[in-house]
Amino acid sequence: MDFVLEIRPAGGEPFFFPLPQSGTITVGRQAPADLVVSDQFMSRAHFQVQCSGPLCTLIDPASSNGTLVNGVRVRQAPLRPRDTIFAGRSSFRFAPVVNGKPALDYLPASPGEMLPWQQKILGAIESTCNFAILDGAISPAILDLLNQSGAYYQSLYEGEQSADIARYGPYLAQIQPDRPFLPYLVKAAWGMFWGVFLGSPQSFEETRKHLRNFLIVDNGTGSKVLFRYYDPRVLRVFIPNCEAAQRKEFFGPVRCYFAESEPAPGLTAFTLDEQQKVPLE
Secondary structure: OOEEEEEEOOOOOOEEEEOOOEEEEEEEOOOOOOEEOOOOOOOOOOEEEEEEOOEEEEEOOOOOOOEEEOOEEEOEEEOOOOOEEEEOOEEEEEEEEEOOEEOOOOOOOOOOOOOHHHHHHHHHHHOOOOEEEEEOOOOOHHHHHHHHHOOOEEEOOOOOOHHHHHHHOEEEEEOOOOOOHHHHHHHHHOOOOOEEEEEOOOOHHHHHHHHHOOOEEEOOOOOEEEOOOOOHHHHHHHHHHOOHHHHHHHHOOOOEEEEEOOOOOOEEEEOOOOEEEOOOO
């Protein structure tokens, strides 16, 4: 079977690069890389794809900023059809060639007509929030949507086992106004508790660093437990019951959180000082 990489460079139009049935290609920002991508945040030789028949493996020998596969930082990982790779500010999708064409799915430019309440939710979130935390344990469709959307995302998990458990944990995703990612989330998944939305003036990396501080907490008896604050049903109970200092620590650089609320459909906005339901009528 033949495979290709779909390249979405940081600047410029997407294009495809055929992979060899046997051998190794190097991807980087300048020659002698086999695949040169104009991206100043990539290393000269950023990562390699090693192919042997139906098996392809990504190898990051020592890039400066790291390589992600499906939102997880890796040094070496097998590639599966439709996996997304992030290097620098560019993204790559790995795909088999079927009937002469790359077998890739794309989100249409629009999810179609939206109900009035969906439009109000969309307007409130996109005017205030630039990030979403999505819970991979809720549905495998979340990772599919992320990979089809072209949105930049990363697991909040790290460490040696992160690649194995990432699909069951939270992903931080960037919301970009020119991408159809958010409209699809609102139309297809509202009411299914896929995650929460937030606005932060800090970079993706700094916001992710802050959010990781709350993945594991002390339950008050000296034991450490996973804290699923990115579940809207948890967030809307947790924040109102925080003491002032605890609330300040939890918000940190985050200006606001938005979460689904009941009765459905509903939307509640939380800031450091208050919370209020967003009118949808």
